[in-house]
Amino acid sequence: MKIEGKEYRTIWYDGNVVKIIDQTKLPHQFIIKELKKVQDAINAIKIMEVRGAPLIGGTAAYGIALAVKENKDPKFIKKNAEKLIKSRPTAINLKWAVDRMMEKLSGINSDKILDIALNEAKEICDEDEKFCKNIGVNGLKIIEEIFDKKKETVNILTHCNAGWLATINWGTATSPIYHAHKKGIPVHVWVDETRPRNQGANLTSYELNEEEISNTIIADNTGGILMQRGEVDMCIVGTDRTLSNGDVCNKIGTYLKALAAHDNNVPFYVALPSSTIDWNIKDAKEIPIEERNSEELSHVEGIDENNQLKKVLIYPKKSKAINLAFDVTPAKYVTGLITERGISEASSEGLKRLFN
Numbered sequence: 423m424k425i426e427g428k429e430y431r432t433i434w435y436d437g438n439v440v441k442i443i444d445q446t447k448l449p450h451q452f453i454i455k456e457l458k459k460v461q462d463a464i465n466a467i468k469i470m471e472v473r474g475a476p477l478i479g480g481t482a483a484y485g486i487a488l489a490v491k492e493n494k495d496p497k498f499i500k501k502n503a504e505k506l507i508k509s510r511p512t513a514i515n516l517k518w519a520v521d522r523m524m525e526k527l528s529g530i531n532s533d534k535i536l537d538i539a540l541n542e543a544k545e546i547c548d549e550d551e552k553f554c555k556n557i558g559v560n561g562l563k564i565i566e567e568i569f570d571k572k573k574e575t576v577n578i579l580t581h582c583n584a585g586w587l588a589t590i591n592w593g594t595a596t597s598p599i600y601h602a603h604k605k606g607i608p609v610h611v612w613v614d615e616t617r618p619r620n621q622g623a624n625l626t627s628y629e630l631n632e633e634e635i636s637n638t639i640i641a642d643n644t645g646g647i648l649m650q651r652g653e654v655d656m657c658i659v660g661t662d663r664t665l666s667n668g669d670v671c672n673k674i675g676t677y678l679k680a681l682a683a684h685d686n687n688v689p690f691y692v693a694l695p696s697s698t699i700d701w702n703i704k705d706a707k708e709i710p711i712e713e714r715n716s717e718e719l720s721h722v723e724g725i726d727e728n729n730q731l732k733k734v735l736i737y738p739k740k741s742k743a744i745n746l747a748f749d750v751t752p753a754k755y756v757t758g759l760i761t762e763r764g765i766s767e768a769s770s771e772g773l774k775r776l777f778n
């Protein structure tokens with residue numbers, strides 16, 4: 423999608439290095455960063471220069487290619503594959519991408535190994551872009567139906583950033599919105615600010631602005647009253663891990679939004695590529711929930727009057743805080759899963775029907 427009118431993907435290989443958009447600096451600074459070694463990819467995932475489940479997967483895939491470039495010793499590659507998998511715990515795409523890369527490279531001793539690794543990483547990214555585009559085509563039908571009935575702007579609420587910046591392109595939750603906008607359907611997006619890291623305000627609103635899609639940032643607690651007032655036609659969110667029974671793990675606060683949607687009969691959709699489905703874990707309690715530094719809560723970052731990035735403390739110095747990054751929305755609150763293969767009900771039967 424576009425930034426200042428120029429088309430980008432979130433990650434690409436160019437002149438022997440991997441390039442990413444540093445998302446810790448958005449929306450105030452647009453910086454393209456180079457990843458030269460596997461450790462750079464691990465750091466980029468850890469400190470969230472790249473984030474969002476599909477993009478974490480794409481970066482991990484390129485991370486393996488960078489490991490191969492540094493040292494073809496299988497022990498070195500394996501050790502770094504393990505480090506990559508541990509760099510963030512919740513998004514299943516990370517392990518999925520590393521496993522796929524390792525399988526592709528297994529038993530290859532020839533000089534071609536680097537080309538094979540780079541091709542596979544690109545293939546993972548190309549596939550994600552294609553899948554996210556299809557999510558848009560499938561999800562568009564839901565927005566069209568609402569518009570056909572309402573004949574007025576469709577108001578969509580989203581949480582966190584499940585936009586193109588979280589994927590390779592298009593986004594998951596935003597892809598149906600981009601498709602609707604391109605088709606001329608009037609859409610307006612309620613963007614949850616998404617404390618503590620503000621991915622909604624900093625990234626979702628930013629990317630919607632760049633595509634000239636009408637949007638309004640709201641505090642995370644505002645969605646409920648908007649739903650009670652009939653000002654939300656549907657919710658669409660992304661996911662970091664969806665279980666085969668349809669339970670959905672996503673950014674902290676998603677569950678509360680789903681409860682409010684349920685209470686107000688607002689359809690609550692989750693958009694995902696199949697790489698985000700965890701077919702192994704059967705119980706949501708087993709999903710590793712990332713706990714991040716509480717400084718993300720106690721401090722806020724922004725630009726001052728001189729355009730300088732600044733971080734300030736907003737809590738009492740002695741207060742403790744806990745920063746759980748994800749929660750799980752039980753399948754019963756999910757109206758449907760929008761995938762690259764179509765829309766399924768959030769249940770084992772629904773997912774099996776689509777993915778056999």
Ligand code: MRU
Pocket residue numbers: 473474475476513581582583584585588589593594595621659660661662672673747
């Ligand atoms: O902590 P983040 O910013 O990586 O969390 C991102 C989300 O929760 C997204 O909703 C999810 O990864 C889906 S991205 C298409």
